[in-house]
Every structure is written in C-alpha cells, then in structure tokens.
Amino acid sequence: MTLADIIEELMRPGRDPREDMPAPILRSDVLDMKDLEVGMILKGTVRNVIDFGAFVDIGVHQDGLVHISQITNKKFIKHPLEVVSVGDIVDVKVISVDADKNRIGLSMIL
Numbered sequence: 001m002t003l004a005d006i007i008e009e010l011m012r013p014g015r016d017p018r019e020d021m022p023a024p025i026l027r028s029d030v031l032d033m034k035d036l037e038v039g040m041i042l043k044g045t046v047r048n049v050i051d052f053g054a055f056v057d058i059g060v061h062q063d064g065l066v067h068i069s070q071i072t073n074k075k076f077i078k079h080p081l082e083v084v085s086v087g088d089i090v091d092v093k094v095i096s097v098d099a100d101k102n103r104i105g106l107s108m109i110l
Helices: 002-010
Strands: 041-050 053-057 064-067 089-098 103-107
Parallel strands (some): 064 103
Antiparallel strands (some): 041 053, 041 089, 053 064, 089 103
C-alpha cells in the first residue's frame, strides 16, 4: 500500500500536498495585511508545522506564524505537532503586524 502511494507521488513531481487541504474560513473584511489590527480574532488553516511554531493561512496572501510559546498555555509542549497538525482549522489572535517585513504574529491563546 505504502509503496503504491510513493510511486504515485513520484509520478507527479512538484505537487504540493497542501493543495488538498480545505480552504480557510475567511472574513470578507480582511483581504490584505493593511486590514489586520492587533487583537483581531480570526479563523485560519494550519499550512505548515515546524520546530518553533506553526504557519497559519488567514487569507491575506501571507501566512502568519504562531510561535510555539503562543500555541497553548495549558501545558508545556516540546513540539507544535503535539497540539496542531497541517490542515487543522484554528482560532488565532493577531498579536503583531509588520508590513515592511511581511510578517504576521499570531497567538492561539485567546
């Protein structure tokens, strides 16, 4: 079974598995980084999980980073995969917006 999946994926190089993920539930009033304000609560889709956090698509052409320290305050986690995985729909709060560097800081601690 696994070998068949590997062969199938090798036949389609350049395909991004995140394309199959559900689209985020977007707000119609937030379309660009300039529409974001610190303190806003948004829904987003986890697009990538890395050692130091998770990138969340909130629908503004730039994914925001939820640092590992902002994922949960209920318990200590060693890796973000303990709490979130790619494709999860999460509620996030905007904690910083840096339009010059195209960076959005998010928190899952609401």
